[in-house]
Amino acid sequence: MKTWWLGALLAMQAFAATAADAHGAARAGPAAAAAPAPTTVVVLGVDHAAQLVAERDQPALLEAFLDRAKPDAICIERTPDAYARGDFYEFTYEVQDVAVPFARRRGIELCPIDWEPPVEDQRLGFGMALDTPPELRPLKGMFGFLSFAAPSLQRELFHADDPAKLEKVAAWAATPAAKRKHDLPRRLYLYRTYLQAQRIAAAARAHPGGTIAVVIGEFHKHDIEAILADEAGIRVVQPSSLGRPDAGEIAAHDRPEYRAAIAVFNLLGVQSASGAVDFAFVGRALDAWEAEGASAQTRLLRTRLERLQGRIGREQAIARYRAVAAGAGASKFLWNGVKDAARVDSWFDPFGNLDVRRRALLEAAREAQAGGDAATAAGLLDECATGLSPRQQAQLRGYWQRDIAKP
Structure with missing residues (x-):
């Protein structure tokens, strides 16, 4: 017998599906001809800070790509409240040191679209706050200093466009941990990515017919795209379809x-x-x-x-x-x-x-x-x-x- 809350969740799911179908039917009616052009969403999956070690993924190349995309808004991987405080993750070099300054120089809207659990929940689930390093950081592991292995030096800008390169991520996301008590990271990842997609959809609705560029960790890219695939008024395109900036463009943005x-x-x-x-x-x-x-x-x-x-x-x-x-x-x-x-x-x-x-x-x-x-x-x-x-x-x-x- 289902508990009351599971029944409520199932009812909400059915309601959401019915509402979505009704919305789609309404859009397919006579008014559909007057519907605005879809908003283009370009999700660039990045390896955080790898721009600093890989010449084919360097900071000037990222900026040149954003310029080429001509976005009406750039979605970034930070929560709205943290962004409002001017607070970024330490390691998201591509966000606070490339995308945000570029957008501000060009007058492009910035949309923080991340989600993270409250600190109280972090301590409950992990036994620590996830954004507070110890007095001496370890060389490796949690809170360790970031460095990259040799393969990262060969990374290129559109690396994450190929789903095959992220098969391990997809398999991890779809497979519960052997011991359910260790499954919190995966469950949080799924919830976090879903809410990221919803905030991107909200940004797209605010710019009908425009272009939204998303700069986000590659682990989230394909799940976000799958969630947005059936969203009315959104057209998801791969970054590589816009072409790679040439040497002149890179030099102009260095x-x-x-x-x-x-x-x-x-x-x-x-x-x-x-x-x-x-x-x-x-x-x-x-x-x-x-x-x-x-x-x-x-x-x-x-x-x-x-x-x-x-x-x-x-x-x-x-x-x-x-x-x-x-x-x-x-x-x-x-x-x-x-x-x-x-x-x-x-x-x-x-x-x-x-x-x-x-x-x-x-x-x-x-x-x-x-x-x-x-x-x-x-x-x-x-x-x-x-x-x-x-x-x-x-x-x-x-x-x-x-x-x-x-x-």
Whole structure:
């Protein structure tokens, strides 16, 4: 015997289906000829922040694609209330650093379409808040620093258009966990994606006959498209049908902050130790940035690039870092990805919130430590820590001991 609430849910489902059929029938009547053209919805599935490691998916290419799509609105992966606070997920580089600034420069409407469970429900289901990292982030796993394996370097803009490339996601979404108590992530994913689709549909209804571009994690793409497929007044098209921007378009949309992000992510973050860095791509980004004028930050990054490539020795690198620190003043990096300025780290770099002078000292200390000169390294680290808050100092020394000194 069904419980009352299951009966109510079934009744609601039947009502919704009947209402949809009635709506469709009404649209098919005499008034159908006067119906507006459908709204085009283009769902670009992304791998969050992979634009920073893959040249064929780079930030300027994403911006050039959005420009080519000529959208009336851009839907982004963030909840409406968080977006209203100017609060984004840490790792959605493509949202807060590409799509949102582009839309604001062009006067394009932004539609936040994500959903996430209330913090109380997160703690109930997972035992923690999902947006609060520990004082020292782990290198991997939950709250770990983001880095990419070698295959991501070959990713291209329209990777997610092919459903076959996301078969594992579809299979996971359709298969309950072996133990139902472990099934919460899948169930939340299904509910979340459904509500994302409904918010996209609402954005489409607000722009009849127009174009809606959606920039969202690729895991959601095909389920969203399937949900929207039978939505009246919506025409879903694949991003690849619009064509790939050419080299001229990419160059026209390149920006110093994109070049800075590529260099900082690959050279200063944990990506630098991953063994998966496209040094040619990073080098071109740094070359183009330096062409607009060298600075303390570009000299630091150039030194780090040449050291990682083995083109300069340890002592030369230390001397260069010391020179950068001496002349950096209070300069900061053009881009560092930091969300919480009270911390010393970022989502991809244990030391991401250091200014240029302190970062140069830290890199000199890293080289001295690796060369066996622990005393010099300790002195440089002390100099780096001076002026930081107690919390930042504790994190700085914690990461140093765990990730640099101890290994």
